[in-house]
Amino acid sequence: VLRRWTDADVDVLDAAVRENLEHLRPYLAWVAAEPLGLAGRRAVVAAWHEAWLRGGDGAYGMFEPERSGDRPLGGCGLHARVGPGGREIGYWVDHRSLGRGLARRAAAALTAAAFALDDVDHVEIHHDLTNVWSRRVPEALGFAHVSQTVLDRALAPAETGIELIWRTTRAERR
Numbered sequence: 001v002l003r004r005w006t007d008a009d010v011d012v013l014d015a016a017v018r019e020n021l022e023h024l025r026p027y028l029a030w031v032a033a034e035p036l037g038l039a040g041r042r043a044v045v046a047a048w049h050e051a052w053l054r055g056g057d058g059a060y061g062m063f064e065p066e067r068s069g070d071r072p073l074g075g076c077g078l079h080a081r082v083g084p085g086g087r088e089i090g091y092w093v094d095h096r097s098l099g100r101g102l103a104r105r106a107a108a109a110l111t112a113a114a115f116a117l118d119d120v121d122h123v124e125i126h127h128d129l130t131n132v133w134s135r136r137v138p139e140a141l142g143f144a145h146v147s148q149t150v151l152d153r154a155l156a157p158a159e160t161g162i163e164l165i166w167r168t169t170r171a172e173r174r
């Protein structure tokens with residue numbers, strides 16, 4: 001199940017992030033601010049909700065539905081930070097659920113969701129040159145590799161600062 005994080009997920013999201021810190025730290029800059037703690041996590045989830053209400057970023061969880069509640073397997077987002085008409089997809093997957101196609105399937109669903117918005121004409125995925133696992137996602141979804149940029153500095157510990165950008169357009173998806 002792919003759905004937005006809600007206030008009711010704060011505890012399980014916090015636990016999932018804590019259990020994945022060393023897996024996520026190499027390629028995700030936001031991990032440097034961890035551990036946020038429950039109050040901090042609650043504030044982040046509230047900020048995601050506000051952003052969504054304003055028509056900005058959407059932050060989603062990938063969940064395994066279980067009798068005791070939804071168990072998070074990862075997170076992903078649709079970000080309005082790549083200029084007019086664009087959205088960028090980001091993702092992470094729990095270290096115990098890698099290689100099951102979760103990132104690929106989440107990115108496919110978010111691509112379709114992005115093109116359901118009238119103002120979106122392209123969707124991008126960005127990753128560091130050395131993040132070969134992330135690269136497989138846009139490749140498998142038929143995104144085109146459009147550029148390779150040298151950033152001012154690497155944002156996360158394993159990054160080289162060489163960022164690859166992949167893009168798909170509304171016309172291509174049609």
Ligand SMILES: CC(C)(COP(=O)(O)OP(=O)(O)OC[C@H]1O[C@@H](n2cnc3c(N)ncnc32)[C@H](O)[C@@H]1OP(=O)(O)O)[C@@H](O)C(=O)NCCC(=O)NCCS
Pocket residue numbers: 023024027028091092093094097098099100101102103104105126127128131132133134136137140
């Ligand atoms: C990148 C990431 C989200 C991929 O998640 P995933 O659900 O395992 O990815 P998928 O199953 O959709 O598959 C992507 C590809 O990576 C491969 N892969 C995933 N984890 C792997 C691992 N640990 N070792 C080798 N290959 C791996 C998959 O086999 C697949 O390749 P294929 O299409 O050739 O079979 C996950 O590795 C992750 O959370 N990394 C840390 C956070 C991160 O880097 N996020 C992206 C920042 S741009």
